[in-house]
Amino acid sequence: MTERPSDLELRRQQFKAQPSTVQTRRQQAVCVRRACKKYGTKSNPYVVLDNLNMTVPKGCIYGLLGASGCGKTTLLNCIVGRKRLNSGELWVLGGTPGSRGSGVPGPRVGYMPQEIALYGEFTIRETLKYFGWISNMTTDEVEAKVDFFINFLMLPDADRQVKNLSGGQQRRVSLAATLLHEPELLILDEPTVGVDPLLRTNIWNHLVEITKYGRTTVIITTHYIDETRQAHLIGLMRGGYFLAEESPSRLITQFGVQSLEDVFLKLSVMQNMGKRRRSSIAQSVTESIHVPELPGGAVNPAAVLDDEVGEISGEFGDSVSVTSRTGRRVSIAPEPMIETPEELPPDEEPDMSFKDYLKIVKYNHMRALVWKNFLWMWRNIPMMMFIIGLPVGQAILFCLSIGHDPAGIKLSVVNKEIDFPNEQCSHIDLSCNNTKLSCNYLDFVSNNYSIKWEFVESERAAKQMVEKGQSWAAVVVPHNFTDAFRNRIEEGRDASPEHIWASTISVFPDKSNENIATFLNRDLIFAFQGFLSTLMVSCGWDPRQLDLPVKFNTPIYGYVNPDFTDFAAPGVVLTIIFFMAVALTSGSMIMERNEGILERSLVNGISGTELLFSQIITQFVVMLGQTLMVILVAFVVFNLTQQGNWATVIFLTTTAGVCGMCFGFVVACICDNERSATYLALGSFLPIVMLCGIIWPIEAMNDYLKIVSFVLPLTQATDSLRCILARGWGLSNPVVYAGFISLLTWIVVFLTISILVLKFKKG
Numbered sequence: 213m214t215e216r217p218s219d220l221e222l223r224r225q226q227f228k229a230q231p232s233t234v235q236t237r238r239q240q241a242v243c244v245r246r247a248c249k250k251y252g253t254k255s256n257p258y259v260v261l262d263n264l265n266m267t268v269p270k271g272c273i274y275g276l277l278g279a280s281g282c283g284k285t286t287l288l289n290c291i292v293g294r295k296r297l298n299s300g301e302l303w304v305l306g307g308t309p310g311s312r313g314s315g316v317p318g319p320r321v322g323y324m325p326q327e328i329a330l331y332g333e334f335t336i337r338e339t340l341k342y343f344g345w346i347s348n349m350t351t352d353e354v355e356a357k358v359d360f361f362i363n364f365l366m367l368p369d370a371d372r373q374v375k376n377l378s379g380g381q382q383r384r385v386s387l388a389a390t391l392l393h394e395p396e397l398l399i400l401d402e403p404t405v406g407v408d409p410l411l412r413t414n415i416w417n418h419l420v421e422i423t424k425y426g427r428t429t430v431i432i433t434t435h436y437i438d439e440t441r442q443a444h445l446i447g448l449m450r451g452g453y454f455l456a457e458e459s460p461s462r463l464i465t466q467f468g469v470q471s472l473e474d475v476f477l478k479l480s481v482m483q484n485m486g487k488r489r490r491s492s493i494a495q496s497v498t499e500s501i502h503v504p505e506l507p508g509g510a511v512n513p514a515a516v517l518d519d520e521v522g523e524i525s526g527e528f529g530d531s532v533s534v535t536s537r538t539g540r541r542v543s544i545a546p547e548p549m550i551e552t553p554e555e556l557p558p559d560e561e562p563d564m565s566f567k568d569y570l571k572i573v574k575y576n577h578m579r580a581l582v583w584k585n586f587l588w589m590w591r592n593i594p595m596m597m598f599i600i601g602l603p604v605g606q607a608i609l610f611c612l613s614i615g616h617d618p619a620g621i622k623l624s625v626v627n628k629e630i631d632f633p634n635e636q637c638s639h640i641d642l643s644c645n646n647t648k649l650s651c652n653y654l655d656f657v658s659n660n661y662s663i664k665w666e667f668v669e670s671e672r673a674a675k676q677m678v679e680k681g682q683s684w685a686a687v688v689v690p691h692n693f694t695d696a697f698r699n700r701i702e703e704g705r706d707a708s709p710e711h712i713w714a715s716t717i718s719v720f721p722d723k724s725n726e727n728i729a730t731f732l733n734r735d736l737i738f739a740f741q742g743f744l745s746t747l748m749v750s751c752g753w754d755p756r757q758l759d760l761p762v763k764f765n766t767p768i769y770g771y772v773n774p775d776f777t778d779f780a781a782p783g784v785v786l787t788i789i790f791f792m793a794v795a796l797t798s799g800s801m802i803m804e805r806n807e808g809i810l811e812r813s814l815v816n817g818i819s820g821t822e823l824l825f826s827q828i829i830t831q832f833v834v835m836l837g838q839t840l841m842v843i844l845v846a847f848v849v850f851n852l853t854q855q856g857n858w859a860t861v862i863f864l865t866t867t868a869g870v871c872g873m874c875f876g877f878v879v880a881c882i883c884d885n886e887r888s889a890t891y892l893a894l895g896s897f898l899p900i901v902m903l904c905g906i907i908w909p910i911e912a913m914n915d916y917l918k919i920v921s922f923v924l925p926l927t928q929a930t931d932s933l934r935c936i937l938a939r940g941w942g943l944s945n946p947v948v949y950a951g952f953i954s955l956l957t958w959i960v961v962f963l964t965i966s967i968l969v970l971k972f973k974k975g
């Protein structure tokens with residue numbers, strides 16, 4: 213119902229001191245009582261709001277003034293429900309901010325933060341569309357207002373991107389986004405910074421206009437004290453409370469000064485004098501400063517200067533609280549006409565149907581958020597290509613660098629069967645009568661394995677090369693190797709120790725690198741078996757006679773020569789997808805939060821759950837792209853082993869990505885800045901890689917760590933993917949579905965933690 217202006221005028225005359233009850237306090241647009249807010253630690257607290265009282269009647273413009281750092285933004289954040297008071301009471305539009313059905317945060321409030329808090333890549337039109345949609349406006353309703361704001365706020369073309377506007381223009385777009393949905397309570401944190409005087413006047417005129425009929429209330433902070441002359445009430449804040457809360461004209465009249473700045477100065481001096489608590493100073497103040505008589509107990513000069521009462525910390529209008537010399541804080545309030553009830557009545561909570569409880573997300577919010585996220589991606593195509601390309605690059609690097617046999621391992625060989633350097637192993641004789649079998653063996657090694665020989669003259673020289681790191685092993689072939697070897701075969705069980713010794717090739721390896729030493733060991737022995745087999749065939753003997761009596765047949769799963777790449781690939785693919793999702797999700801959420809955009813959306817009524825779900829939808833699309841590309845590269849381009857069902861592989865990998873996203877939410881919710889998020893993400897990366905059986909079998913792990921490893925998100929998943937890829941197992945296999953169960957459990961755990969942290973972690 214529209215009130216007649218004359219009634220309003222009458223009502224505004226009552227903005228001054230008046231006795232209040234809880235009921236009347238609730239009828240104000242904003243009512244703050246005994247508000248305390250501290251930052252810092254318990255042992256080292258930093259008090260920002262100190263027993264502050266504030267009353268903002270409906271339909272007024274309230275100018276919140278105070279020096280930089282005095283706590284204005286903190287107070288506004290508490291009013292819009294983004295920060296919690298440590299103690300005290302707060303009513304906004306009749307309810308407690310954050311309570312169910314209060315509409316605060318929500319569409320009843322419009323908040324323009326100090327920071328620009330807009331997406332630079334969006335145009336002015338898109339920005340307004342996003343905030344309009346959040347506030348349940350239709351696209352047509354937003355469009356209808358775009359032209360008005362472009363003209364009124366002297367903005368350039370609506371299709372210009374915000375990042376290409378000047379700082380002042382960006383602030384005006386921010387103001388337009390706040391005014392757009394005509395909220396009942398407008399909270400503007402320094403909207404006129406960087407705005408020229410003409411436009412500043414226009415903005416103030418607009419505020420006066422929209423508050424004219426009492427439907428809109430405005431709280432505005434500014435450093436330009438004198439521009440608040442048009443406000444109906446101003447609160448002068450200093451030291452965590454209000455020095456005064458009055459209409460500007462009354463303050464100027466009563467202090468007998470020319471400007472509000474002078475009022476502020478005088479009040480500040482009064483406050484300082486009070487703090488010094490000396491009656492002599494009080495005397496001088498009474499002489500030098502004219503303290504006006506303010507009816508209704510707004511500021512009680514006696515309270516300021518009375519020797520018994522040291523410090524004024526009150527507000528005009530409702531109550532004045534002071535600190536006595538004993539340090540006890542007392543309240544000087546006007547005599548209440550109605551006795552204030554001891555107990556506060558319960559918050560007014562609207563009836564909620566069962567359906568309302570189930571509605572954890574709103575369609576218009578989800579539409580705006582998902583649209584905004586995709587639009588951001590579309591406007592950042594190079595960045596998106598990088599984001600999709602990064603895991604692909606990592607997969608390529610993995611496939612090219614991990615798990616292959618070392619190539620070109622260098623050995624220093626002294627072959628005493630030949631007269632080196634005069635003679636070389638150049639003519640390889642494959643007949644049974646060959647007199648230089650050592651040359652055949654060495655040739656077999658270099659042809660079939662990636663080992664390079666360097667012949668040297670003496671055993672000493674061969675060992676020196678190893679000592680200098682120039683070769684991985686010194687190989688010594690004895691003088692009569694061929695004859696001794698033939699004798700050894702022919703003599704069989706009667707072979708003499710001399711023949712055994714003379715037919716033994718000695719290897720002096722450098723085992724400082726376990727991997728290379730293992731490969732060298734394997735290659736030299738396998739090569740000898742191969743060489744011997746060839747020799748026996750050429751001599752017409754059955755090569756099986758000299759086989760080891762343990763025979764490895766064709767493997768049931770896997771290959772005769774398994775590849776470490778195949779072993780590590782499942783874990784590495786999951787790790788890449790998991791941690792890319794962690795980085796992306798936490799990065800984008802922290803970026804939005806640090807730029808104030810997240811805060812702004814939350815004040816507009818977006819809930820933490822909606823934010824999470826919208827992120828899940830958009831990040832899921834990105835992550836699906838990453839997963840498909842990684843799988844394509846690893847299993848199609850690099851042909852890693854894949855015996856299983858493609859759908860199961862993709863399903864498991866994307867589930868790991870969703871799990872990573874949810875961990876990213878936890879990181880973003882817990883960490884306040886990118887640095888701590890990076891530490892947390894990095895800090896969890898190595899333990900997961902080490903403990904989830906990704907690079908080394910869990911069977912080799914310490915028994916206690918095995919228990920930890922069992923519950924980690926990627927352990928069962930890696931095992932599951934390994935079984936799908938290498939054994940071709942399907943979803944019905946317990947090892948395979950254990951991977952899914954583990955990931956899904958972690959998704960629920962991470963989401964619950966995120967929602968709880970978002971709900972309870974407010975200033």
Ligand SMILES: Nc1ncnc2c1ncn2[C@@H]1O[C@H](COP(=O)(O)OP(=O)(O)OP(=O)(O)O)[C@@H](O)[C@H]1O
Nearest residue numbers: 251252260278279280281282283284285286287326
């Ligand atoms: N999260 C925080 N942790 C610790 N201290 C904080 C935090 N936020 C604000 N402060 C401190 O609280 C004080 C009040 O900050 P606030 O932003 O409310 O001031 P302000 O009056 O809005 O200043 P300005 O006019 O410059 O914006 C400042 O000294 C600030 O450093």
